[in-house]
Amino acid sequence: MPVHKKHHNTPESPTTRVSISPADVLSQESFHQHLRELIRGATRVVMEEIMQEELSLFLGAEWGESTSQRRGYRNGSYTRDLVTTSGRIEDLNVPRDREGQFHTQAFERYSRYEPQVAEALTEMFVSGSSTHKIGKVANTLLGVAPAPAV
Known part of the structure; x- marks a missing residue:
């Protein structure tokens, strides 16, 4: 007895090959570059917030707060560049106190x-x-x- 072949309802399509044009590669590279910039920006914001919180704990008071536990006063900030696993963060604002006693734990002193x-x-x-x-x-x-x- 002859064996009946199965008939498929879907048409057979030849194997399609995805080709990437140089324009797609450039746009993908620019997308990844943009993504890295966003990550660096988010890292900067988080690090600056953490350092502000560290300074508040160090001083014993928030910005503008008068308490009997206050151990010093804020004295603005200075900027520095820091190379992280996300890339280079330029002009990171590092807070300081008047006495110069505060040092953040986010990175080592004098380290870039x-x-x-x-x-x-x-x-x-x-x-x-x-x-x-x-x-x-x-x-x-x-x-x-x-x-x-x-």
Whole structure:
């Protein structure tokens, strides 16, 4: 007896190949660049809020608040650049007190790199990678190449 073949109701379509034009690649790259900028902006806002809260706890009072527990006064802020895992954050506002005693825990004093970034760069250097290769990798991932002395 002959075996009947199954008939499919859906038409068979040839395998379609998705081709990406250079314009699509550029728009995708610009999208990712925009996304990285948004992440850096959000990181900046969160870090600045955390540092303001740290200063409030350090001083024992919120901005403009008079309490008997107050241990000092605010004295504006200074700006600094910080390289994070999200990339370089420029002109980060770091609050300060009048006595100069407040130091944030968000990053180490005088450090320009987030601790995780500095540790990763050090590990690459210790493992035998050249400073040139480390600079290329850091520039690709973070958008900034460290100085050879870092």
